[in-house]
Structures are given as structure tokens and as C-alpha cells.
Amino acid sequence: MLIALDAMGGDHAPTINVEGAVETVKEQDGIDVILVGDDALIRQELQGKRFDPTRIRIIHASQVVEMYDSPSTALRKKRDSSIRVGIELVKTGVADAFVSAGHSGVVMATSKMVLGTSNGVDRPAIATLMPTLKDAFLLLDVGANVDCRPENLLQFGLMGNTYCRLVLGKTEPKVSLLSIGEEDIKGNELTKEAFKLLKNAPLNFTGNIEGKDIFSGRADVVICDGFIGNVVLKVSEGLAETILKMLKQEITAGSSGRIGYLMLKPALRNFKKRTDYDEYGGAPLLGINGACIISHGRSSAKAIKNALRVANNYSRMKVHEAISKDIENCSKSAAQV
């Protein structure tokens, strides 16, 4: 598998991007990488690193998308950006997948324009894995679609289900709708209508799930519109950080606390690992006609490596084609009702 990696995207680019690529080809057979971005900068980062040179290539891109660029500006004025060039490589079949830790809105808009949506998909969505006590669950949409119709939520459910089956290896994922009560009739206009559609879809739809239960591991896929998904994702990030800070304040304030804190460090490290974004690696764009994975802007080399692994699995399992089939099947079964 040959994966195009945006070498210029993310807070620590190109250093950690190049590092992630080098570690990947060292550790994983079957994944080769194209580093897309400023040729000179990338060469500089590669200098002194030991790796098989046949497995990492560079393709130059003269522009970089900045976080303040709007998707429309990027599409019009940055046609030679690392994002655009990387996605074109997927379009032309040179690369099997694309990974970026850059501007997620621009990656989404560019993918949509260059690769198009999978057959039958109305709106692609960004899906992200979140940790629970048992396992992780897939939350979507987390920001691609801020205003949704019930049909969009149905498709998010179908796409999340396909991804969960093929990439996360769950045989019959439990798909739930994020709402403010478990009963069918609880929710807002959008979720109440979406509930009816999901109930009749060829899915293991387990009904509404409340915010307090999403981290229990009761659902494998949690569906919501992109505004709420983004709020949930960011509230969770912010709260987890705040709780750890508060705990540290309380611990170091006490006299025996300091020693306790030292003794606890291994546990805190394990905890961080379990909740660490880096472990999950990347958020797939579901519904795009090709494999595109977004990695967090704060990504480390490990996160990039994990995103490349996700991209590899996505492409190997031909998720975008499976999504088209599953959506078509759903339309057929709805037509028969």
C-alpha cells in the first residue's frame, strides 16, 4: 500500500510527520509513504535518519494551507498545497490513501471536490474514536455538517456501521443515536425523525443514548449532527484536561500527596495512554470516494504512525466502496417497505 502523507499539516510539521513516516516503514511491512510538501524542508528532516529509501518518496508541493485559510480560499488560491497535491495523488491512483494533520475543513472540502462522494452518499462525515471503560466507540459526525437533516443522520449510522465492521472488526456494531433521553419520543425534531429512519434501517440500532452513557461502552457507533459531535469531542478534551489539572492541584497541595503523586505516576501514564488521542491515530472521512484520514493538529509521530495504519486498513478493506453498497442496500430495503 502506498500512502500520501501531508508533510506540512499539524502543529509540529514537518518534523513529526517525517518521523511518523520513517517509523512506519521501519515497523510495518506493506506500507510505503509519499511525503507531500516542501521538498527542501522534508529532505532536511530526513537527513541522518536510517530507513529503506525505496519505501519513502517525496513529491513537492509549493504551498501550505494555514489554519486561518477558509476552505474556499484554499480551494481557489492554494492549488499547489500539500493537501491538494496529496489528494490528487489518490484521485490519479498514484497513492492508495491520504493522511493529513492539517486543516480538517480544507481536507474535507478538497476531498469532496477532487474525489467526490461515494455513490449514494449525500453528505460525508468525519468520524472519530473515543475511549470508554471497555473499548472505544466511533462518534460521527464531529464537524463536517453543522446543520443536518434526518436522512443525513441515517447515512452517518450506515457509514459508521460499515467502518466499524470492516476496520474495527466488530461483527454487529451497536449503533445508537445521541439524544437527551432513552425513550423513542425524547429528543429534538431532528433526532426524533432520525430515530424513525434508523429503526427501519438494516442496522443493529440500539436506540437513543444519553450523554452520560456514551463512555460506558454500551454503543459502538454514536450518531449526531456535526455541531453537537464537535461540541462533545471538544468538551470531552477540555474536561479530561481540567480533571487531571484539578487532581494534580489537589494532590500536590497535600503533604503526603507529593509522595503519593510520584507513586501514582505509572498509573497516570497508563491512564493517559488509554485516553490518548495519539493511540487512535486518525479520523476517517466517511462517504468520500477514496481513503482520507484526518489526524489531530497536535499529533505526535505516534499519532501519524497510527493514522497511516488506519489509512492502510481503510484502503485495504475498500471501505468507501462498501459504504456505497450498504447505502444502496438500505435504499432498496426502504423501497420494499
Added chain:
Amino acid sequence: MLIALDAMGGDHAPTINVEGAVETVKEQDGIDVILVGDDALIRQELQGKRFDPTRIRIIHASQVVEMYDSPSTALRKKRDSSIRVGIELVKTGVADAFVSAGHSGVVMATSKMVLGTSNGVDRPAIATLMPTLKDAFLLLDVGANVDCRPENLLQFGLMGNTYCRLVLGKTEPKVSLLSIGEEDIKGNELTKEAFKLLKNAPLNFTGNIEGKDIFSGRADVVICDGFIGNVVLKVSEGLAETILKMLKQEITAGSSGRIGYLMLKPALRNFKKRTDYDEYGGAPLLGINGACIISHGRSSAKAIKNALRVANNYSRMKVHEAISKDIENCSKSAAQV
């Protein structure tokens, strides 16, 4: 001040409700309590407790609203419930305020019907305090209005501002709109329109706030529709519990962890206190023409006591009248533009 307390609402009623009332009259001058509910049950709970009998009265109510009752059923069929009787006591001027740890939807619907909304208020909202690293912030709406118009969000901002000034004692509360980006143009259709209204309102409006920043203490009041507010509230509850469970798992798994955990117990206790719902006591119904405070269903006696204290302050500061004035002022200033 004489406050009507729903003796039958909440998971541990009437025991903790009666306990909370008794502790209140013992500790706080100026708050007398009417216990509303099953006379015999309440008498039984009061038995053996020492308190000034002139400061706690009982008013009998023959029915109890159950959590599975819908607001419409409760309104039609439970006209002698502790919730209904308690709110009628406010209406007739017998009590100055009402506190319930029962069915929040029924408390809201009954208050709206019996007391009505404050002059100028379109939709009342439920506001709740949430902990941050510095202080607490007020989040509203957290469930009264699942589908909102931009004008509703404007009024939530005005009402939250009034409450924050009068009851929480902040001179110029920082009011923010929950969204998915800080820039004006980020958000969904609802928040983008609400942003324009809030910008022109007589408020210290500090713009959009992202989910990851709400716990930083940057905002005193955070506005959103009731669906999102409820999701944020419940996600936060669920995540905080999950993080503590994960930490405990990790800590007790390690060999030195067990000792570390014992040494840490005081810190964990302090942390719990800082984030404990019970400390905040109660969520006011803002925009109702009278003082109604909702307490968590899982309330302890301490939570009830704190809710009575909040009700006392709310009533003393005549928040519902101030809200009417502030909304009228906003309409006037908008008319002059």
C-alpha cells in the same frame, strides 16, 4: 423567607428532603420550610429529629409525580401532587419559593402553567452551575427547550446575565455562546444568527466559546439550546465518572499504586468536593414568574440544603422581576438601533 420544598421528589425522598429541611432551619436564620407531600410519611421522617417546630410546616399532597409521568399526564391527572401543590403555594403568596428534586420536566411545565413566564420572556430556561479550574460557570439552557430560535438564545443570555449578577455576585459577567469555533462566522445557522443578536445586546458578550474552553473559567455564562446543553451536562457527568473509574483501575492495578491510592484519598475527596453537584445545590428556572429551583434527582441532604439557600437568594434578590426589566431594556435598546 418561607420556602416550599417538594418532600417527595428525588431518588432518596422523603428521607434526605426532610433531612435537608431540618439542617437548613438549624444552620440558617431566615429560611423557614414548608414540607409538601405525604403528611404521614413526612411526620415519620421528622420523628426524633430536633428542630424548632415553628420553622418547619407540613402541607399535605396526596399524589406523587413519578419519573415515567409525562408533563401532560402530570398536569392533567396529578393535580394534588407535591409539585403542583408546592408551586400553587408560590402562586398564592404563601411561600416565597419552591424547590424540587423531582421530575424536572414536570416542574418546568407546572411552573409555566401556574406561575406563567416573566413579562417579556418567550421561553424559560433551566440554568445549571458547572465547575471550572477557577470558579463555576452557568450553563443554559440544559433541557427545557430542545428546539430554539436565535431570539431564545438571546434571552437565555440576558437571563443568565441577570442571575449571575444578582445571585452569584459577579458585576459584569462574561457571557459566551457555545459554538464550534471562536470566529463570528463559525457555528450552525442557529448560533450564527444568535451571535448577531447577542453582539448588539446590553451584555458583556465575549463571543463564541468552544467546548474545550468552557472549563477554563473564561466565561461566566455559556449559552446554548436545551438539547446541546443537556448533552454537554450529561457527557460531562459521564466522562468525569469514567475518568475517576479508569484512574482507580490503573492505580489499584500497580503494586505501589495501592499505597499511593490511600495517600491520595484526601486529594480525591477534595477533588470530588470541587466537582460535586451537591455543592452547587440547584438549577434555577429562569424566566418563570416566581422562584423555582430544581435539584438533581440524586440529591443528598446537602444538595437540598444548598438548593434551599439558592431559592432564598433568588427570591430575596427578586430575580424574576429583574429578568423582566433587563429583557424590556434590551428590547428598548434594540428598538432605538
